[in-house]
Amino acid sequence: MVPELDADAIARCVRRMAASIVEEALAGGADSAADIALVGIRRGGVPVAHMLAEEIASAEGRPIDVGTVDIALYRDDAATAPPDPKIGPSSIPFEVGGRDVVLVDDVLQTGRTVRAAIDCLLDYGRPRRVWLAVLCDRGGRELPIAPDFVGRALEVDPSVRLAVVTDDAGRPIAIAEAPRGGAS
Amino acid sequence: MSRPFRHRHLLGIDALDARDVIQILDAAEAFFEVSRRPVRKVPTLRGKTVINLFYEASTRTRTSFELAGKRLSADVVNISTSASSVTKGETLLDTARTLEAMHPDVVVIRHSASGAPHFVADRLGCSVVNAGDGQHEHPTQALLDAFTIRRRLGTLQNLTVTICGDVAHSRVARSNAALLSLFGCTVRFVAPRTLLPPAASSLGVEVYDRLEPALEGANVVMVLRIQRERLAGALLPSLREYSRTFGIGPRTLAAAPADAIIMHPGPMNRGVEIDPTVADSERSVVLDQVEAGVAVRMAVLYQLAGEAGAAPVRA
Numbered sequence: 001m002v003p004e005l006d007a008d009a010i011a012r013c014v015r016r017m018a019a020s021i022v023e024e025a026l027a028g029g030a031d032s033a034a035d036i037a038l039v040g041i042r043r044g045g046v047p048v049a050h051m052l053a054e055e056i057a058s059a060e061g062r063p064i065d066v067g068t069v070d071i072a073l074y075r076d077d078a079a080t081a082p083p084d085p086k087i088g089p090s091s092i093p094f095e096v097g098g099r100d101v102v103l104v105d106d107v108l109q110t111g112r113t114v115r116a117a118i119d120c121l122l123d124y125g126r127p128r129r130v131w132l133a134v135l136c137d138r139g140g141r142e143l144p145i146a147p148d149f150v151g152r153a154l155e156v157d158p159s160v161r162l163a164v165v166t167d168d169a170g171r172p173i174a175i176a177e178a179p180r181g182g183a184s
Numbered sequence: 185m186s187r188p189f190r191h192r193h194l195l196g197i198d199a200l201d202a203r204d205v206i207q208i209l210d211a212a213e214a215f216f217e218v219s220r221r222p223v224r225k226v227p228t229l230r231g232k233t234v235i236n237l238f239y240e241a242s243t244r245t246r247t248s249f250e251l252a253g254k255r256l257s258a259d260v261v262n263i264s265t266s267a268s269s270v271t272k273g274e275t276l277l278d279t280a281r282t283l284e285a286m287h288p289d290v291v292v293i294r295h296s297a298s299g300a301p302h303f304v305a306d307r308l309g310c311s312v313v314n315a316g317d318g319q320h321e322h323p324t325q326a327l328l329d330a331f332t333i334r335r336r337l338g339t340l341q342n343l344t345v346t347i348c349g350d351v352a353h354s355r356v357a358r359s360n361a362a363l364l365s366l367f368g369c370t371v372r373f374v375a376p377r378t379l380l381p382p383a384a385s386s387l388g389v390e391v392y393d394r395l396e397p398a399l400e401g402a403n404v405v406m407v408l409r410i411q412r413e414r415l416a417g418a419l420l421p422s423l424r425e426y427s428r429t430f431g432i433g434p435r436t437l438a439a440a441p442a443d444a445i446i447m448h449p450g451p452m453n454r455g456v457e458i459d460p461t462v463a464d465s466e467r468s469v470v471l472d473q474v475e476a477g478v479a480v481r482m483a484v485l486y487q488l489a490g491e492a493g494a495a496p497v498r499a
Contacts, residue, residue: 070214073226073256073486082188083490085207089217123223 003176004154004162005136010172013151014048017133018055020149025100028129033060035128037099041117042070042088044106044164047171048135052104067092069103074116090120097125102149106164106172108134111145136175138162189487193305193312196321197362205363208483209331215482216331218255219475229258232289232489236262237279237304238315239295244450244474245315245324249292252481258289258489276300280307289489293317311488319353325449326359328480332472333404336445340367346398346440347389348374348430349408349457352381356408356449361387374398376430378419395430399440406447407432410457423456433459445469 005013025036033056040049046068053064068091072084103117114132121130133149140158156162156177163178189207191199218226234253238246246262253260265279276295280303283291290311293301298318305312316322334340345364351357351373361371365388373380374392381387392398399405410426420426430436432446446458446468454460462468 073214073218073228075228078228078490079231081490083211083487085188087211087214087486089214091217119227123221123226125222 003165003174004156005152005172005175007173009152010135010175013135014051015055017149017151018052018059021052021102021131021133022056022060024131024148028100030100032062033064034062035098035100037065037067037094037096037101037127038133039067039069039092039101039103039117039121041103041105041113042068042090043170044172045104047166047169048106048133049102049104051171052102052133065094065099067094067096069117069120071113071116071120074119076112076116092121092124095125096121096127098128100129100131101127102131102133104133106135107162107175108132108137108145108147108150109140109158111141111143114145115143135172136162192488193301193314194323194484194488195301195305195312195314197323197326197359197366198321200323200363200366202366205327205330205366208327208480208487209334211486212327212331212476212479212483215252215255215486216476216479218482219478225255225257227257228486229253229256229289229489232256232258233287234258234260234290234292234485234489235283235286235288236260236315237283237291237293238262238264239293239300240316242294242316244477245294248474248477249313249315249324249481249485251478252485253290255478256482256485256489258485261286261288276303277307280304284308284310290485313484313488316355318355319358320355321359321362322355323359324477324481324484325356326363327484328473328476329360329406329447329449330363331476331480332447332469333445335476336469336472337403340364340369342368342370343403344370344372344401345404345406346372346374346402347406347408348395348398348432350379350410351375351408352379353411354408357406358387360406361389365389372398372402374430376420376426395436396439399437399444402440402444404447405432405437405440405444406449407452407458408449409451410453423453427456431455431457431459432462434461437462443467447473449473 038049038053040046053066056064070088070090072087131148134147135151137150137153161178164172165174288310292313292315294315298320301314347357371389373389377393448470
């Protein structure tokens with residue numbers, strides 16, 4: 001099976017998105033890249049957020065703030081879905097007020113996770129702008145959510161499952177169609 | 185691997201295994217963080233109803249459950265009743281039926297009669313949490329104590345925990361002993377002989393009637409409140425005598441390792457079972473316990489109310 005995105009393609013996507021994020025922030029009135037903060041959506045978005053932060057940090061010569069949000073407590077089906085046994089803490093150890101905050105996820109489909117992540121983020125403060133960066137946009141939106149930075153847009157049938165293959169550090173090294181009924 | 189929480193009620197630690205406990209404590213880490221945010225509220229239990237039914241006076245446990253429910257966006261109702269004038273069985277049944285008609289998702293109950301939460305759980309369609317029943321169990325207290333220990337010491341495994349005070353009548357001691365034994369801990373009860381439980385050995389705990397040997401090598405010293413009515417019951421000669429021989433102060437604590445932490449479920453009798461200098465010292469985690477209480481109760485309500493929503497079939 002040929003992956004839709006391999007490790008090299010992912011690295012290129014991350015470099016390009018990192019450059020675009022800085023460019024957009026500065027064009028939009030940010031004083032410097034220090035105004036940018038990245039927030040990864042647990043769990044798949046967290047390593048992608050760190051990869052983006054490293055790119056921006058090495059290009060700009062300064063560390064970039066990275067946080068994480070867990071959306072389990074903000075799900076729109078919380079009233080009917082069973083509790084998430086793997087719920088984890090959110091962690092945003094910096095001020096978000098007035099910043100350009102980029103929410104980061106690996107794969108974007110329905111937009112429901114992003115809606116929940118925005119609600120969670122806003123409980124920490126009032127960012128100047130909130131953007132969305134995703135490694136892969138596979139379409140199939142069920143809410144009016146659009147990404148601002150996209151690594152690769154894929155045309156796949158809604159019934160197809162996409163698997164994100166990760167290395168030992170949890171970083172994505174391939175995105176591929178998952179065999180039917182297989183684990184993601 | 186993770187599994188869904190497999191209990192409908194939280195009636196006692198005795199029904200839980202180590203994985204259940206870890207699951208609650210891990211979830212509580214997420215809720216602990218919620219209480220430290222600028223906005224200390226999540227929308228998770230919107231539309232759910234939690235009833236706190238307290239037949240015994242309690243400020244901190246009731247407040248803790250109330251805040252836990254409110255920070256999860258549940259509707260929380262407090263019902264306080266004195267048990268003094270009622271015939272327990274009948275009134276409790278009537279109350280249970282009345283509550284049932286209000287369609288709660290979770291009923292949190294504290295009662296002076298051991299087993300009252302079980303009685304209610306058998307007759308209600310919703311989840312029931314035991315917030316302390318007689319001398320039987322106080323499971324959320326044991327869970328918040330475990331959460332505090334794990335955060336402070338980094339582990340729950342194979343610790344030595346000394347529980348000091350009125351262990352014979354203490355549901356806190358019972359629930360803690362049951363929980364800690366799931367993790368290979370050595371639990372020691374220490375008290376004057378009149379305040380030691382008759383069947384302590386069946387709880388799997390070591391029993392001491394002198395403080396010094398009980399404190400040797402302890403990682404955790406849990407101090408229980410001495411209730412003044414024990415004096416009237418002639419179980420104690422005087423508070424002053426108790427304080428001198430069993431009170432945890434700088435002098436008696438010299439027998440414990442310097443890095444042992446000090447816990448107290450509150451409210452404290454300063455100068456009786458615990459010396460103020462110990463209660464306010466770096467080693468005391470009393471206020472950490474209070475903070476942990478809200479997080480652990482949020483985790484419990486999340487598991488139980490969520491489950492109630494997922495499985496609307498009523499027994």
